[in-house]
Amino acid sequence: MWTRRNVLQALGAGAGLVAVPAPIRRALAAAEPDLILRLTARRDEVSLWPGARTAVLRYFGQVLHGRTDALKPSPGYLGPTLELRRGERVRIEFRNGLAEPSIIHWHGMLVPESADGHPRFAVGPGGEYVYEFTVRNPAGTYLYHPHPHGRTGSQVYRGLAGLLIVREDRERAYGLPAAEHELSLAIQDRRVDDNQLVFKRTMMDDMNGVLGDTVLVNGMPDAAFRVTPRPWRLRLANVSNARVYKLAWSDGRPLSVIGTGNGLLSAGEGIQTRPYVVLGPFERVELLEDFGARRPGAEIALVSRDFAGVGMMDMMGGGADGMMDGMMGRGMGGMMGRGMGGMMGPGQGEELNLARFAVAAAARSPGETSRLPPAEAPPQGRHELRTRLAFRHMQGFLNGRRFEMAAVAGDERLPLGKGTVWTFVNDGGMMAMPHPMHVHGVRFRILERSGGAPADLGEGLVDAGFKDTVLIFPGETVRLLVAPTEPGLFMYHCHNLEHEDGGMMRNCLFGPPVRGQDRARRGSLQQRRNKEMETSTAASQRTSFAYGSGRRP
Template sequence: MESSHMKIRTIISALSVVLTTTLVSADDISINLVASNSTQQMVPGFQTNVFRYTANLVTGPPSTLTVLPNTYLGPTISVNTGDNVHVHFQNNLLVETTTHWHGLDVTEAADGHPKDAMPAGGSYDYDFIVRNRAGTYWYHPHPDMMTGEQVYKGLASFLIVSDDAEQALDLPRGEFDLPICIQDADFDSSNQLVFSGANMMGMFGNTQLINGRVDTNYSAATRIYRVRLLNGSQSRILKLAFDDGSPMVVIGVDGGLLEAPKQVPYLMMGPGERYELWVDFSTKNLSDVISLQSLAFDQLAGGIGQGDAKDIMTFTIDRSEQETLVLPTSLVPMGEIYDVADVTSEKVWPIVWGSGEFLLNGQTFDMLGTIANERASGDALEKITMTNLEGNIKFAHPMHLHGRQFQILSRSIAAGGVNAYNTVKDGLVDDGWHDTFLIMPYETVELLIRWSKHPGLFMYHCHNLPHEDMGMMRNFELSAQTCPADLNRDGVINISDFLEIIAQWGSPFGDVTGDDRTDVADILATIADWGVCSPGFRGLPQVPLRSGRPKPSK
């Protein structure tokens, strides 16, 4: 046990470091975001009725908003880890909606839960500090039973997070940092989008869209590109590969860059997933046309409607430029690598077809409901086992957990699915941090997740949006952390935790008080909490669950 004099001397020394340390730079960003009915010239002839996000920047760097050209998709939002973000959202649609910041670890009130949907004409203020690593995230609506149609008609776009570790790498930048949203659609004879609605079969369009455009060719140089892929489709699972045999070099997944590049023969992507590729066109010849395709795979590995070969887009090499970049051998450390020995609890969430719908954890969606194995303590490390073994109808499901990213511990396939699984397994990239993953028929997937520090009600669901809108969605409920000042999780609040606060000063990652900032308040809380952790020891008021803003009255 440290003597009180030693403790005081150490704290004074650490405080002197704080007082002479420059705070991590973070921006205060304020955006006005509007969802409204609009039109877009998508195909020749009549304009297409769409939904559209528009935005204007109130405060923050000019680079925060980037409008994608000739599309109905929303503007790309670019932020840095630690930024304080305020979004005033105005719903000018004729139906209710919310906005979900897919992949971000935010408070319950900022997560876009359907209980917080605002009616037509309503507004909502989303406030959060960016806790996430650099990576490719996105934003889209999340109203109950209407998410699919609203995303399909245009309410979606990228949210790009940067941080110092990523910016220190020699990666492609500017026009060579290329976000690509892959979707498909159907048009009627009047050029209007045809939407099939919530159904077991899913939604598969005959027209390919890239960044909301039917023009799927990209004019490229003899350079290296960082291609940020988002599968924004309703249902389609992709098996991506280049037609000329160019390698699929993965450098990032949902939750940011990998520790090292990973080459795969093809890349499997379910709806909602994001992957970043290192695409090297530096050795191509002028006039070369490289096609990105979705290769055929066994329909039994995905479900009815899945597995057909499909052309996704082309890259036409039309200019010669000098390239100096080389593929880094290492990228960004993962940070905490979870150990199954440290797991405090285990949960099993089965997927089953029953009573004409897919059941998740034996249940359908209940707006405010959870059952016993859908509750946990904030910041607890747990193992989640998801199974897709039961029922006479089996589909692949892209499963998404709101809040913190997780690590994929293992996959196993039962005998009935082996042959089909062999047509997709080499393209499943489980390295790194994920918030969405594919679970195939007859498969069991084990995840390790340290739940968000933010208490409240959050969702997990299938990101095949027709399935989600049918009710394949559930809540999980997080209670407040038992011992928030125990940053190194050794059961004792001591000088190690204090020094961690100093190391994380100005970032969100040494936060003790729950405001996603590391500052003097966290120092004072740590001193007050000093000693052995015990449940409820601080006596602070608990943050109430289901604490989102009340739904505005119509």
Template sequence: MKRRSFIAGSMAAIAAPGLVGRVRAQPVFGGQLPIPPLMEVGEESGNRLDAIEGTHAFIEGEQAQTLGWSQDHLGPTLRMRRGRTARLTIGNRLESEITSHWHGLHVPGWLDGGPQSLIASGRNIEQALDIDQPAGTFWYHSHPHGRTGDQVYRGLAGLLLIEDDRADTSVLPSAYGVDDIPLIIQDKAFTRRGNLQYDDGGMAAMQGFRGDRIAVNGALEPVAHVPQGLVRFRLLNASNARVYVLSFDDGRRFHQIASDAGLLPAPVSRSQLQLAPAERAEILVDFSNGAEARLVSQDVPVQMMGGMMGGGMMGGGSDLEVLKVVVGGSRPATVSELPQEFSGAYLPVFGEPVRRREFRLNMMMGMGMMRAMFGGRPTFGINGQAYDMGRIDQQLRRGETEIWEISADMMSHPFHVHGTSFQVLTQNGISVDFAETGMKDVVWIENSAEILVRFDHPATPEAPYMYHCHILEHEDSGMMGQFTVS
């Protein structure tokens, strides 16, 4: 029996694929889409984020215990500007340690917020982030080793936007919350009393935790009221493990205008869009005809990831409700014509690669399968080694371009690299068109991929960068490495 088939069969025999918990109380559906408050973060002091405990009503009449950044659940949208310093005070009002990882930002290792940069309970840290990268949609979340999955799932995450005065963005919708709308997409599971349910052991750790309800900005299947015209959605897959294949139920096409690290060279017409955990995309949708629509996602079974059942990611499955869109907001759309190209697109600037590195994502090292079968957390790794905070796995030099080849066995993984953005060269041996993907910081590894990467900021042994699977249960179980840049 092939190894992949054995794993798929084992998972199906031990647990229902991917889902933990079922809603027993009446869920709250169809409410107004919440818009996270916008925080302008500049050089002045007083910009503060505190990790706090809170309660949040996902379910009618029930209050779930949650975490958030300066609010009960999730955090404000931070807006920073290229060429300026963003000063922040990060406070920890929880009993457990946290970090503040700036996912996608090009900052030195000691500002990156990886597992080495722990913030103890009751402590504050001051950070000054020098922003020098193109406009884009990024995010921030806590990143302590072994607890990232639980903390992000419960709400320690938020969007981060970079604006760039060098780019002509006047051709794009830009009224935040009106025709420029953030969508933080997460899946949730609930207990009978409406509290959040989370499991990072056994098969939940093997497959990655997946809930059976979809929340957007903290609300289950909400309604967005949008103006008649072009609307910009900033999409973030902030789920621990679920991959979304997004489309509109009426079959309408839309245009992708940005990916992880910023604008594409020109809009790309699509009928559906795949987002793996931690990936972002910006899309323009035309609502000028006034017709409402539903944003839905295919419910892709876990065993299909990586082609275990021969179907790949884009096949089958019933639709999950994500968001209902109703046309007729109180303010008009600011843009009516689709732009043909973007002057501020993030174009790759790499020298010739000087070396090649290989990274193999390993499932179930040692007694990992036995631990998973009996409800424990399995051990994963990269290149045969589970993550060790005291070990530096790679040493790189600033300004040198490299090719990284990443491969996966048993199932697919979203692979994230801290401290930079990269170009995807190939996936499964097939060349990737840069115009379709743009610059990235997460790449989907179905079997193998090659990326072109360079680092322009330092990272020391005391505060290294990370590379890891962004299925958070895999990361927490050891599928992560760390590296220095000097």
């Protein structure tokens, strides 16, 4: 018997609308959303290179109601690009056609707890999860990808990811290039053997994260674009499992940054000019690039410049300071390190070609004068948190803790609507490496970075604007200002996907707990986790009905 009290209890326990029977859901969601989409994850094969087709996992999309331009197909194996509008009410039906549990996380989006894609909501093979939220984020470049615990790295590597672009009407008032003069580049590195994507090979993959020898853009190799000689808006996203990119133009022209991970920069910050831009896993950046400043017919490339390695493989590889050289004698350690590196693909910091651009031989168009939006007022309050990042015994830790599905510690709580200064300290040590830290359900500002990014990367760190992911180097301390607006249980974790899957991830509770709330939450979530695998088939049947239709979607 489902009563109003039952429904509220289910929602309060974090189960979300998906746990409520279809008739009740229809009553709760009487107002039809502006947009209803369906995303189905399943296996596929695609032609990426001559010869054998490549086995991948893919998201397939459908518009069930509303704007038909809300989904734009990807040219390769990535999922379709979702184009949402600020203020739009959206419902997304996720169908799991895989042979393992999965769930979707809307990376950088400000959504309710039940729509965030926490691993505790993962559905088994044949299952469905229904998301509903109002788009509250400002115009910008976001991502979506799977988030089941222990399987995220593998599922993303094999193709489950996509771009999510938020638009709003006022963008045109800023004189930015229109949609027809935009390019989006989702950059990934992959190991390729006989046209197949090769995931983990050695224990070093769990330590460094999986690094590849081939670069794909938008799920395609050898990316090339033809552009007219005028200003363009470029949306660049690092969708790699672990690789850090040092983005630059092959002809040495500087990059003009107009946006970072969670929207446009402000007028007060202005356009940020950099000789190169550093982008950690799942960070994004928007550029304003005037291809009209180059001669007609020019060909240039977007590359990742070389830089001093920051991963464990570099510590163990060649060079006078390499760990193996110290233990085995100079030269022998280098040979062994290079051998292991060959199994893993190019190490962090090796130069890579990403995409080619050909400027059309046409008359130059100057475009409009671009502006940026006014700054937002900073949140009030100065709650304090401190988290120490560590990697030892081949495992990542956050304040000495590892992931537990429903656990929340006393220093993992943030007040709603008030500013919290969250300090992350990457102490380094024998297993020092960078960690791209991501906080779900919020956007934050970087207040201070101290302690030493590598000298050949410092100029490319763009800490202006709002972000949701920040790259923290060994020995660095980074202070963030964050003010949650959605109550509930969210996550923070390293976005090196192998570190995340290995347990370098924790829960964080946004909002003041009420009497008994924490105990009830822990109990209900633990029960859900204990029963998850044995009831996945039944759960799939219970949740396979679309809102308001009484039919199987």
